[in-house]
Amino acid sequence: MDAPQSARAALRLAPWVVIGAVVLALAGGGIPATLSLLSLAAREPVSATTGVDYCFGESWPDNANGGGIGRLPFVRWLKSRMGPHAVYALDYTPPPDTGCVTLGLLPALPARPGERADWTIAFGTVPAEMRALIARHDRAVEVFAPGFALQFNGRL
Amino acid sequence: MRELAGFALLQALLALIGVGSLRAVGLLGAGVRPVVVGLGPAWLLGTALVGLGLVLALVLGVPFTLTTIVVLSVIAAGVAFAAAWHRGVMTERVIDAAAVRPSRLWPVRVAIGTAAAYAGFGAYAVARAPIQADDARIWSLKGLALTYYDSLRPEIFLNPLTAVSHHVYPLLQPVLEAALGRAMGRPELRLFHTELWLILIASIWTAAYLIWWRRERPVREQAGVALLALVALTPAMVSNIWTGHADATGAVLLAAGAVALGLWLDGAADGHLWLAAILLGAAANTKDEDMIGAIIVLLAAGAVLGARDRRTRLRLWLEAVGVCALLILPWRIWTATHHLRDNVTPPLPRALTPRFLLARAPELRRVGMALVTHTIGEWGWAAAIFVTLCAVGLATRTSRRLTAFYLISFAAIAVAMLWLYGTTPISLSLLIPRSMSRTVNVFMVLAAFASAHLLSTLTPRRRRA
Numbered sequence: 001m002d003a004p005q006s007a008r009a010a011l012r013l014a015p016w017v018v019i020g021a022v023v024l025a026l027a028g029g030g031i032p033a034t035l036s037l038l039s040l041a042a043r044e045p046v047s048a049t050t051g052v053d054y055c056f057g058e059s060w061p062d063n064a065n066g067g068g069i070g071r072l073p074f075v076r077w078l079k080s081r082m083g084p085h086a087v088y089a090l091d092y093t094p095p096p097d098t099g100c101v102t103l104g105l106l107p108a109l110p111a112r113p114g115e116r117a118d119w120t121i122a123f124g125t126v127p128a129e130m131r132a133l134i135a136r137h138d139r140a141v142e143v144f145a146p147g148f149a150l151q152f153n154g155r156l
Numbered sequence: 157m158r159e160l161a162g163f164a165l166l167q168a169l170l171a172l173i174g175v176g177s178l179r180a181v182g183l184l185g186a187g188v189r190p191v192v193v194g195l196g197p198a199w200l201l202g203t204a205l206v207g208l209g210l211v212l213a214l215v216l217g218v219p220f221t222l223t224t225i226v227v228l229s230v231i232a233a234g235v236a237f238a239a240a241w242h243r244g245v246m247t248e249r250v251i252d253a254a255a256v257r258p259s260r261l262w263p264v265r266v267a268i269g270t271a272a273a274y275a276g277f278g279a280y281a282v283a284r285a286p287i288q289a290d291d292a293r294i295w296s297l298k299g300l301a302l303t304y305y306d307s308l309r310p311e312i313f314l315n316p317l318t319a320v321s322h323h324v325y326p327l328l329q330p331v332l333e334a335a336l337g338r339a340m341g342r343p344e345l346r347l348f349h350t351e352l353w354l355i356l357i358a359s360i361w362t363a364a365y366l367i368w369w370r371r372e373r374p375v376r377e378q379a380g381v382a383l384l385a386l387v388a389l390t391p392a393m394v395s396n397i398w399t400g401h402a403d404a405t406g407a408v409l410l411a412a413g414a415v416a417l418g419l420w421l422d423g424a425a426d427g428h429l430w431l432a433a434i435l436l437g438a439a440a441n442t443k444d445e446d447m448i449g450a451i452i453v454l455l456a457a458g459a460v461l462g463a464r465d466r467r468t469r470l471r472l473w474l475e476a477v478g479v480c481a482l483l484i485l486p487w488r489i490w491t492a493t494h495h496l497r498d499n500v501t502p503p504l505p506r507a508l509t510p511r512f513l514l515a516r517a518p519e520l521r522r523v524g525m526a527l528v529t530h531t532i533g534e535w536g537w538a539a540a541i542f543v544t545l546c547a548v549g550l551a552t553r554t555s556r557r558l559t560a561f562y563l564i565s566f567a568a569i570a571v572a573m574l575w576l577y578g579t580t581p582i583s584l585s586l587l588i589p590r591s592m593s594r595t596v597n598v599f600m601v602l603a604a605f606a607s608a609h610l611l612s613t614l615t616p617r618r619r620r621a
Contacts, residue, residue: 018541018611022382025537033391038281041398045284051346052300054286055293061586062320084304087311099293099320102312106297107304109311110318 055100063097071096071123074148075104081142081150082108082119089117093125122149159340163347166339167354169229173205174198176236177434180243181427183370193369196361200412201431203332203355204438205232208483210331211441215486219306220331222338271385275357278388282349282398291400294321296345299333303343314494324491324498328441329402345400352397352405359408360384362435363415363605366428367612380608383541387604392534396594403594406446409439410598411605414453414565418609421457422558426472433476437483445576445598447484449569453602454480456564460557502579512579520578526588527574527596534593535600542566542603545610555613562606569599 046054057069082088086108090101101123102110111117122130126143130151133141143149175191175198178184184194191198209228214220287296298321301312312318329352336351337343368378387393387408396404413435420428436454440447454477461470506512513520531539542562549559573595577587 016379018545018607019379019382021537021541021544022386025386028537030386030391030537031389034389034394037391037394037398038278041285042277042281046286046346048344048346051286052292054288058288058292060289060293090317097293098317099297102318102321103287103292103297103300106300109301109309110315112311112315112317115311 053104055097055103058100060097060100062095063100068097068100071101071148072104074123074144075101077144078121078150079105079108084108086118087111087115088119088121090121090123091125091127091130092123096123116153118153120151120153122147122151124148159342159344159347162340163336166225166336167199169226169233170202170206171195171199172202173229173233173236174200174202176233176240177201177205178427178431179240180236181430182243182425183366183427183431194365196358197365197431200355200358200362200409201434202232203358204409204434206335207328207332208434208438208441210335211327212486214302214308214327214331215490217307220302220334220338221306225335225338267381274388275353278357278394279350279353282353283347285346285349285398285400287345287400289399289401294325295329295402296333296348296400297321298327298330299337299348300343300345302330302334303337308490314496319499322498322500323494323496324444324501326441326443326447326487328438329405349397349400352400355405356388356393356397356408359412360388362412363608366416366419366424366431367609380611383538383604383608383611386537387601390535390538392593392597393601396597401594402443403445403597404601406439406442406449407597407601409435409442410446410449410453411601413439413450414562414602415605415609417453417457418558418561418606421460421561422555422613429472429476430479433479434483437480440480440484441487443598445573445595448572448576449565449598449602450480450484452568452572453565456561456568459564460561464557500580500582502576503581507575507579513575516578519584520574522584523574523577523588526577526592527570530592530596531600535596535603538600538604538607542607542610545607545614548614549610555610558613559610562602562610566599566603566606569602573598 053072053075055068056063056072056075057066059066078088082105084107087110088105088108089111090096090098098110108119120127120130124147126134126147126149130141130149133151134143134149140153141149141151175184175194178194178198178201179186184190184198206225206229209232210220210225213224213228218224297318298312301309305312308314312321313323332351333345333348336348337345340347364381364384367380393404413432416428416432416435420426420432436450440450454473458470458473458477461473503512546559546563549555550563577584577592577595580587
């Protein structure tokens with residue numbers, strides 16, 4: 001059904017009312033905020049490596065105040081030791097930010113429960129079995145720092 | 157250099173598939189100029205088709221390699237161009253409305269130049285952003301795993317230790333990220349932000365193309381383009397893409413699909429319906445919220461059609477629903493066969509019972525307040541314009557059916573989000589601050605796109621003969 005004549009006349013104004021509202025919205029600060037965000041991103045880029053490791057320093061429920069940034073050297077050391085397609089088991093205390101650690105260690109993969117892992121990672125606390133190997137100076141275990149070590153589960 | 161070449165070649169391939177597909181459904185004419193005008197929609201459609209095809213291939217166990225990506229793309233392009241040739245829709249005219257009046261040519265050129273400069277600057281800026289928040293722990297984690305490995309490795313996709321990545325979440329965004337990584341020869345997660353940015357720009361382009369260019373509307377009737385442009389300037393959207401979250405991607409695909417469906421409801425050619433089915437299918441494969449949104453939008457269209465009892469169109473609508481279901485099902489079947497459940501999912505069917513909902517009244521009230529706060533705070537302009545245009549449309553009977561379609565879709569999606577948040581077992585103290593600002597995108601982008609379409613119906617139209 002056609003709109004009445006007066007309604008049609010009013011409708012012709014509608015686009016301009018909308019444009020006015022949009023202009024008001026622009027003045028409201030949305031666009032400056034967006035341009036500011038994009039400018040900041042353009043001026044302060046991160047490298048490819050830093051981009052992927054960024055989450056270690058990010059405040060997150062499993063990573064209070066971005067404390068995981070302190071573990072980053074260990075994660076990089078692990079990657080250099082394990083090789084690209086290793087399967088690892090994580091032995092940790094306290095629980096790390098598993099999503100971020102998994103991303104950081106890719107292409108190495110976390111073992112599923114019950115699955116045999118090529119490597120065992122002590123992430124915070126060294127388990128008793130690994131401590132015994134360290135005490136025996138077993139070459140299967142490498143210590144990065146107190147509480148942080150890597151054990152190779154295959155044959156040397 | 158090899159990386160950039162890979163990036164560019166992939167985009168060209170996606171656009172080629174889209175050009176063929178748009179021609180196949182009669183939405184793009186022959187010649188250089190129509191292709192230039194329709195490049196955004198073509199690229200978006202190509203991206204959606206390849207993404208959906210790769211999700212299906214992964215679920216079926218086809219190795220996810222560069223060869224697979226290229227073969228799938230070439231087959232898709234071949235089928236699309238063959239269908240277009242068979243259909244014989246190569247002579248359709250697409251007239252740039254601005255060309256009608258030479259005096260308006262320069263303002264239009266300046267506007268297009270400004271938009272292109274902004275799109276280019278945005279693409280450059282977001283390509284330098286870090287991988288963070290849920291993107292690092294969900295989307296890019298899966299995307300990187302698929303870049304390194306050619307299958308859904310159980311260590312990532314089924315491992316209880318990686319449950320934080322939400323195994324049931326749809327796979328379109330990680331698949332696109334991995335496809336980009338493989339095309340570039342090595343993972344470059346930061347550059348995927350640019351891909352997300354292009355999806356935003358292409359979705360806006362698609363809506364503008366469908367509403368105005370294909371309908372030859374003069375410049376003075378194109379005020380709604382400003383609404384679409386404002387979506388790309390809204391801080392909530394840009395920050396969402398900068399952080400790499402999937403919310404913006406799903407929301408723009410859903411909104412573009414809804415506009416295509418809205419145009420079909422308004423009498424446009426059936427090609428709009430098939431485009432809508434693909435875009436809604438892609439949205440449903442991006443996030444669970446968008447799957448709910450896609451289903452709601454399709455049902456709203458069915459309700460509006462049913463009210464008029466137009467059987468021919470109802471049959472076509474049913475076919476589109478079938479296409480969309482086929483696109484949604486592969487990933488859902490895969491998660492079901494692996495007995496995957498998510499800790500965010502409301503306890504069904506109990507969460508739908510009145511007793512359960514009454515018991516959750518305080519949570520629902522809290523979520524309602526948060527939804528309203530974030531909607532007004534981040535999308536106030538879109539909410540105000542959408543409500544005004546709906547009121548005008550209903551009161552003046554100018555486009556009642558169309559208004560009803562968008563209003564039902566908007567309201568039902570908002571209620572669905574209220575229900576999702578209000579019934580989830582996850583603590584709202586954790587969930588609302590972390591995700592609500594992103595979740596409102598799913599219905600607010602739809603509101604902005606719908607407003608652009610509704611606005612175009614308020615002025616007398618001049619359709620092609």
